[in-house]
Amino acid sequence: MKIYVVAGGDTLYSIARRFSVSMDDLIYANQLQNPAVLSVGQALVIPVSDTRHTVSRGESLYSIARRYGVSVEALRRANPSLGASGRIYPGQVLTIPLGGEILGEIVVDGYASNISESTLRQSLPYLTFLSPFSYRAEGNGAVTPNFNVDVSLAEAYDTAALMVITNLKESGGFSSDAAHQLLTDQASQDNFLDNILATLRAGGYYGVSLDFEYVYPFDRGSFNQFLARLADTLHENGYILVSALAPKLSANQQGFLYAAHDYAFHGRTSDYVVLMTYEWGYTYGPAMAVSPVNMVRRVLDYAVTEIPAGKILMGTPNYGYNWTLPFVQGSKATPVTNVGAVTLAGQVGARIQFDEVSQAPFFRYYDGSGKQHEVWFEDARSIRAKLLLVYEYGLAGISWWNLNSLFRTNFLVLQSMYSVEKLK
Numbered sequence: 001m002k003i004y005v006v007a008g009g010d011t012l013y014s015i016a017r018r019f020s021v022s023m024d025d026l027i028y029a030n031q032l033q034n035p036a037v038l039s040v041g042q043a044l045v046i047p048v049s050d051t052r053h054t055v056s057r058g059e060s061l062y063s064i065a066r067r068y069g070v071s072v073e074a075l076r077r078a079n080p081s082l083g084a085s086g087r088i089y090p091g092q093v094l095t096i097p098l099g100g101e102i103l104g105e106i107v108v109d110g111y112a113s114n115i116s117e118s119t120l121r122q123s124l125p126y127l128t129f130l131s132p133f134s135y136r137a138e139g140n141g142a143v144t145p146n147f148n149v150d151v152s153l154a155e156a157y158d159t160a161a162l163m164v165i166t167n168l169k170e171s172g173g174f175s176s177d178a179a180h181q182l183l184t185d186q187a188s189q190d191n192f193l194d195n196i197l198a199t200l201r202a203g204g205y206y207g208v209s210l211d212f213e214y215v216y217p218f219d220r221g222s223f224n225q226f227l228a229r230l231a232d233t234l235h236e237n238g239y240i241l242v243s244a245l246a247p248k249l250s251a252n253q254q255g256f257l258y259a260a261h262d263y264a265f266h267g268r269t270s271d272y273v274v275l276m277t278y279e280w281g282y283t284y285g286p287a288m289a290v291s292p293v294n295m296v297r298r299v300l301d302y303a304v305t306e307i308p309a310g311k312i313l314m315g316t317p318n319y320g321y322n323w324t325l326p327f328v329q330g331s332k333a334t335p336v337t338n339v340g341a342v343t344l345a346g347q348v349g350a351r352i353q354f355d356e357v358s359q360a361p362f363f364r365y366y367d368g369s370g371k372q373h374e375v376w377f378e379d380a381r382s383i384r385a386k387l388l389l390v391y392e393y394g395l396a397g398i399s400w401w402n403l404n405s406l407f408r409t410n411f412l413v414l415q416s417m418y419s420v421e422k423l424k
Contacts, residue, residue, distance in 0.1 A: 001416035002046035002098035003380045020051045033343040041352030043379040049099035055092040105419045107397035119406040124157035134164040139181030141191030158422040160206035174214040183222040207240030217259035244274040247299040267307030274399040278317040287323035287374040292358030313399040320377025337405040341377035359385035
C-alpha cells in the first residue's frame with residue numbers, strides 16, 4: 001500500500017496509470033463519492049504492494065525514489081540487478097516497492113453502536129475485540145442493552161465480543177449518581193455482578209469493557225475497590241476486564257473527567273486499558289484536530305509510567321468536525337465522517353492542508369451565506385502517524401471510536417503496518 005497526496009493537475013486516471021492500478025480499485029479503496037473531482041492535498045491509498053517504472057532520460061535513482069516516496073536503499077533492495085554502482089539507463093524497468101514493513105501483531109478493539117451489517121462485516125476481519133456500545137448500568141445493579149449491533153456475527157470472523165458497560169443515563173450523558181450508588185452499595189454491586197455474569201454467559205462474550213465516566217472525585221477509592229472486585233469475579237469465571245480511562249497528563253490532574261481515574265490501579269487490575277485519546281477538537285470547543293499526535297504523545301508519556309505499555313489500547317477516532325468561524329463560546333460544531341469531509345472539500349473546491357504538529361488534515365471554505373468554516377478529520381497520513389505510536393511506545397494496540405461509519409482507509413493502513421491478533 002502507498003499513500004499518495006493529490007497534486008495540481010492530477011486526475012484519477014493519471015494516478016491509476018502512474019501506479020499501474022485500476023481506477024475502480026482506487027475508487028473502492030478510497031470510497032470516492034465523486035471520482036471526477038479530486039482535491040489538491042487529498043490523501044489517497046494506493047492498494048498495491050509494488051509497481052513498475054520505466055526509466056526516462058535524465059532520471060536518477062534519487063529522483064525516482066522521491067517521485068514514489070520511497071528510499072533509494074529500498075529501490076536498490078527491490079532491484080538487485082542494479083549492483084553496487086546503482087547506474088540506470090533510459091528504458092530500464094525498475095520495481096518500485098510500495099508495501100510497508102509489518103511492524104508486528106497488535107490487539108485491535110472497535111466500539112460500535114448503530115452499525116449496518118455490511119459495515120460490520122467489513123470491519124470484523126480487522127478486529128480482535130468487537131465492543132457493542134453499550135449496556136447501561138443502573139445504580140441498583142441492573143444492566144440494560146442500548147445498541148444495534150449483531151454481536152453473533154463476530155464469531156464467524158474469529159473476533160471476540162466484549163460486553164461494554166457504561167454509566168450512561170437513558171436520556172443521555174453520564175450519571176455520576178448511578179455510578180456512586182453502584183460503587184458504594186454492597187447490595188447493588190451483588191446484583192450487578194450477578195446480572196453481568198448471566199449476560200456474559202448468555203451472549204457468548206469474552207469479557208467486560210467498563211467505561212465509567214464523570215465519576216465523583218470523592219469516589220476514586222470506591223471505584224478502585226469496585227474495579228478489584230469486578231476483576232476478581234471476571235477472572236474467576238474465565239473472563240477478561242478492559243477499562244476505559246480519560247486522557248490524563250499526570251496522576252494528580254484535576255477535573256470531573258479525570259480525578260477518579262487512577263491509572264496505576266487500573267493498570268494493575270485490568271487486562272487492557274483503553275485510553276480515550278481523542279476529543280481535543282470537540283463539539284463545543286474551538287476548531288482543532290480531534291486527536292492531535294502531539295497531545296496523544298503527552299498522554300502516552302505519562303500513561304506508560306503508570307500502566308504496563310503491553311496493556312494499553314490507544315483510542316483512535318473515526319470522525320471529524322466542521323466548525324463555523326470565528327469560534328464563539330457555546331457554538332456547536334457539526335460531526336462529519338472522514339469520507340464525507342473529503343467529499344465536502346471537493347464540492348466547495350477547498351485545498352486540503354496537513355498540519356505537521358498535530359499530524360492531521362484540515363481545510364477551510366466559505367458557505368453560501370458567506371460564513372467561513374474549518375473542517376478537521378482523519379486520513380491515511382494521520383492514521384499512519386497514530387499507528388506508528390503503537391510501535392514506538394510498545395503498546396498492546398488501538399481502540400477505534402467508533403466503527404459505525406465505514407472508512408476503508410483505516411483498515412488498509414492498519415493492514416500495511418500490522419497483523420491483527422485473533423483470540424478465538
